[in-house]
Amino acid sequence: MTTSGTPSTAGQEPVGKSRAGELIDERRRERGITWAALAERTGRPVVWLTAAVLGAHPVPAKEAEVLQEALDLEPALVAALRRQPTRIADHAALSDPTIYRFQELIQVYGPALKALIHEEFGDGIMSAINCSIDLRRGEHPGGDRVVLTIDGKFLSYDWVSSEA
DSSP states (O other): OOTTSSOOOTTSSOOOHHHHHHHHHHHHHHTTOOHHHHHHHHTSOHHHHHHHHTTSSOOOHHHHHHHHHHHTOOHHHHHHHHSOOOOOOOTTGGGSHHHHHHHHHHHHHHHHHHHHHHHHHOSEEEEEEEEEEEEEEEOOTTSOEEEEEEEEEEEEOOOOOSOO
8 A cells, every 4th residue: 555545556467547547536536636637737638638547548658757746656557547448348337327328318319410410521420539528517597517519520431442
């Protein structure tokens, strides 16, 4: 254990990205540091940084060093941050009410969004790889709103022959 009560990872097997994210999030909360504050320190968007720390993206060396300093991270946690993730569905997480509501949103509005994208742009998709996501609080008399903006590159379906 470290002095903060978080399990030490020194001298152990490599830490998985998901477990590293849990440990880093615990350290972040113990120190009272918000995701927004970490994002500001690293110069990265808060949604991207949060996803990266929780295991969805590799964290570049410069940003990993900033996180290591800000949170006093052990080398094994920094190494986990830097590793390339395996991006697979976490079926247990899909039952989380917040995550489930995003699924529900796509189930209800996905066909309409697809139709509107095709009408506006033609045959293609919105990239989930080349995109940015912003989340903010919107004040509303009936209760605050979650305002989510997804800005994704349009990728048209193009047939390209593998032969010259």
